[in-house]
Amino acid sequence: MPEEKIRILIAKPGLDGHDRGAKVIARALRDAGMEVIYTGLRQTPEMIVEAALQEDVDAIGLSILSGAHMTLFPRVIQLLKEKGLDDVLVFGGGIIPDQDVPELKRLGVRGIFGPGTSTDTIVEFVREEIRRHRAGEPRQ
């Protein structure tokens, strides 16, 4: 049986208009064979979680460069829990200071990718996380 394609939502929360990174990542994941849905700009956490539900995605990638991540990422995670979507893989990227990373990880953001990350690294990360999840292996 062919392996089910990974479905992934790339989302831009908040007011931030910097979409270069989000688009590059969306394109790289698509080129790697995943089904990618890009939300476009100015999404509230509610809109993002609703899209994740509707599109039945395996993962959500949040891109933010405005500095509002400590408000918006936790809200996305909380809403996912409320909708029973805790098993959706959440990762993020953008301008996120090192000091914020432990708290975001504790909340359930599985990966944070800053400037200079290779797209190959992110593709590998998503594949590996989803493989583990589908195999029923516990998340590390």
Place this chain on the structure above:
Amino acid sequence: MFDRKELERIEADRRRWEDTTLKESLKRLPECREKFITVSGEPVQRLYTPADIAGVDFNRDIGWPGEFPFTRGVHPTMYRSRPWTMRMFAGFGTAEETNARFKYLLKHGETGLSVAFDMPTLYGYDTDAPEAAGEFGKCGVAVSSLADMEILFDGIPMGEITTSMTINAPAAVIWAMYLVAAEKQGWKMEQLGGTIQNDILKEYIAQKEFLFPPKPSMRLIVDTIEFGSKHVPKWNTISISGYHIREAGATAAQELAFTLADGMTYVEWAMQRGLDVDEFAPRLSFFFNAHMDFFEEIAKYRAARRIWAKVMRDKFGAKNPRSWWLRFHTQTAGCSLTAQQPENNIVRTALEALSAVLGGTQSLHTNSMDEALALPSEKAVTIALRTQQIIAHESGVVNTVDPLAGSFFVEALTNRMEEEANRYFREIEALGGVLPAIEKGYFQRQIAESAYRYQREIDTKSRVVVGVNEYVAEEPLEIPLLEMDREGERRQIARLQRVRAERNNEAVSQKLAALEEAARGTQNLMPFIIEAVREYATLGEICDVFRKVFGEYREPVYF
């Protein structure tokens, strides 16, 4: 510049050189790479000779600084008479914090101000709007009402310093606040100098901080151009910007072409309003990026001046030589900075700044080393400013005008830039112009394509970025980052609420109603905005009027 006989002799000699000296050398010492390309992916030849600029006519194409086509600069003496304006883009947190940063920069030799606004302000929201959650003061200073603007410039003589404000969709409102704040300091509008970015086309194309659909946005811009030309004659009412187009991933030629195409669109709209081109064109200004490819950038600036001069004179019939000038501000490339080994960014910025100076910029912002991590710390911004001062006072590059003119390579690149820009102009024209091309996603796709190519070059290491994909070192960050006042947001909201409580709310309602009525008609909106601002109507309230009348724009999504 060379007669045909001379060129034939040079060509013959080139073939001889290739067959002898070069051939021998390549046998012993092959070249490191198969192809050499610029940051934009354009091929670069091993060597340039007079044959590469055979068609160049010195007087027609290079010419004299201060004269058409201004390839060598808009001023005859350039930096020998006046150095560029050292203008550092700054803003964070509250108006009080940013006011202190402005004073610090002025004390250390900055010669012009440049305001960065926070996200809610850029989107026309007050600090306490639900849409503003988490965004206060993060990317710039929050200005929700005239009260904030008064604090921002407290103790700074607004009639003596020039101020650039990076504000786009709500530019008319923020400009009105500036004009009224200056009036309260005792200055007349005709004394005020500065720039509002006010370039909405590049927002749709690249930076994406738009509010309203293109047509009402263009109307607001023409309103400011018209108002400025009549009442604030020293103000640059628009800064037509390639910077953000480049940051979003465009190549140098795309940055150049898309920016100038935007510029032509503003000129067309203003002329359609019935304005005389020579009345407003001298106040148009430009803003370009300085990326890492040194010569490509210099060629871009030189080509920009030459193209614009021709367009203004020949396409739009401008007669005042000042209308032919392309004056520009430059900022070094934020997207070239690395979060890894951030001290290296000082060197990147210095090289980029040098290219802007050799390209004849009128003002310059140099990025701070820590900007891939956070807003700049005082230490980092001081080094960035000192970088400009070292170029101006120590390097000697200011001693002569356009020092790279006549370089076979630079002139050939300048020509290529112009040709590529003309090719893009034809493509945009074929789509029906800039506005239809935006709605069709043309620019967005072109830029996304270039951004992806660049990222793949880095991922596959065909392009080396020091500290990122080569010369990587796992070392702890050793530079201090900016700490903002944690109580800032609370204090800002308290002030906003006090403003709303203490102002004459009846007058505010009247002024907003008058603005709404005017917005539904065709009158120039600037006087109505100024009246509302004077009564302390907030940014959010005024933009809500526009949101109601004009609607909000949603872009087509591509990646």
